[in-house]
Amino acid sequence: MNPYLHVLPEVSEALSTGKPVVALESTIISHGMPYPKNVETALAVEQAVRDNGAIPATIAIFGGKCHVGLSREELEYFGHAPDVWKVSLRDMPYVISRELYGATTVAATMRIASMAGIKIFVTGGIGGVHRGAETSMDISADLTEMADTSVAVVSAGVKSILDIGLTLEYLETKGIPVVTIGQDEFPSFYSSKSGYKSPLRIDETNSLARMIHTKWGLGLKGSVLIANPLPASDEIDAAVMETHIREALQAAAAKQVKGKDVTPFILQYIAQHSKGESLEANISLIKNNAALGAKIAVSMLELV
Numbered sequence: 001m002n003p004y005l006h007v008l009p010e011v012s013e014a015l016s017t018g019k020p021v022v023a024l025e026s027t028i029i030s031h032g033m034p035y036p037k038n039v040e041t042a043l044a045v046e047q048a049v050r051d052n053g054a055i056p057a058t059i060a061i062f063g064g065k066c067h068v069g070l071s072r073e074e075l076e077y078f079g080h081a082p083d084v085w086k087v088s089l090r091d092m093p094y095v096i097s098r099e100l101y102g103a104t105t106v107a108a109t110m111r112i113a114s115m116a117g118i119k120i121f122v123t124g125g126i127g128g129v130h131r132g133a134e135t136s137m138d139i140s141a142d143l144t145e146m147a148d149t150s151v152a153v154v155s156a157g158v159k160s161i162l163d164i165g166l167t168l169e170y171l172e173t174k175g176i177p178v179v180t181i182g183q184d185e186f187p188s189f190y191s192s193k194s195g196y197k198s199p200l201r202i203d204e205t206n207s208l209a210r211m212i213h214t215k216w217g218l219g220l221k222g223s224v225l226i227a228n229p230l231p232a233s234d235e236i237d238a239a240v241m242e243t244h245i246r247e248a249l250q251a252a253a254a255k256q257v258k259g260k261d262v263t264p265f266i267l268q269y270i271a272q273h274s275k276g277e278s279l280e281a282n283i284s285l286i287k288n289n290a291a292l293g294a295k296i297a298v299s300m301l302e303l304v
């Protein structure tokens with residue numbers, strides 16, 4: 001066991017006895033949603049994993065360790081503490097060695113999940129290639145991590161704050177299968193549509209589990225990106241969203257927001273300017289993803 005890992009007893013028991021476990025990220029709690037909705041959502045997401053037959057393991061960093069599974073008090077702390085770092089892969093050595101509090105992104109959560117032996121990870125939306133990346137070079141470490149680490153990622157697609165077309169191209173370059181559940185079009189988080197055809201479509205959870213199992217059985221390392229369209233009743237009109245996104249991008253440029261601050265700034269701007277509608281959609285889709293992730297984790301274990 002890696003000395004920098006601390007696994008909650010319920011999670012380590014599940015892993016050692018072959019029960020399904022689903023990893024969850026903490027950046028969405030600390031930097032993606034306002035308090036107290038973030039904590040309520042984190043708890044509801046954990047419950048959705050349990051209701052579908054798996055054990056949740058929310059991942060975060062504190063006290064010099066990567067924690068796999070958080071207590072209610074710890075979740076609560078990450079929900080409102082002002083001093084929590086947003087930790088992607090490159091921030092891990094600093095935040096861990098200085099014993100700071102760190103909420104983990106998709107990239108860091110995947111890596112820690114993999115260290116603990118967890119194969120399925122649920123999030124809302126992944127980071128990707130940003131609009132304008134041809135000059136800014138802003139490409140999320142989530143994508144390179146998906147090339148390196150063998151943990152499947154359940155998402156609601158890619159948010160259109162990013163360049164969805166370039167993100168799909170990048171995933172292709174890195175050999176990462178992208179599978180949409182139940183429809184031909186790749187979804188864009190707030191909408192079931194994106195204007196891009198999904199590279200792959202699978203409708204049944206057990207077929208999906210078999211494909212993931214086959215990828216790793218072939219010795220192909222890396223992730224499978226699963227796109228789960230949000231429930232139709234929670235969709236936000238794409239044209240309305242585009243207006244918010246353009247304004248958010250302009251505001252970010254005017255304030256010279258750079259680097260790791262770009263994604264949280266845009267997400268927060270959109271949440272504030274869409275009068276809570278985006279927050280409700282966000283909560284709904286992540287619960288929906290948690291249910292699917294748990295079902296995939298259960299199916300994966302039936303294959304081995």
Ligand code: PSU
Nearest residue numbers: 027028032105106125127140141159263
């Ligand atoms: N996109 C979303 N919601 C999120 C994030 C991205 O729609 O909460 C968060 C995730 O934690 C993701 C991170 O891993 O932002 C990506 O940040 P960056 O673009 O700086 O790599």
Ligand code: MN
Nearest residue numbers: 138139140259
């Ligand atoms: Mn970036």
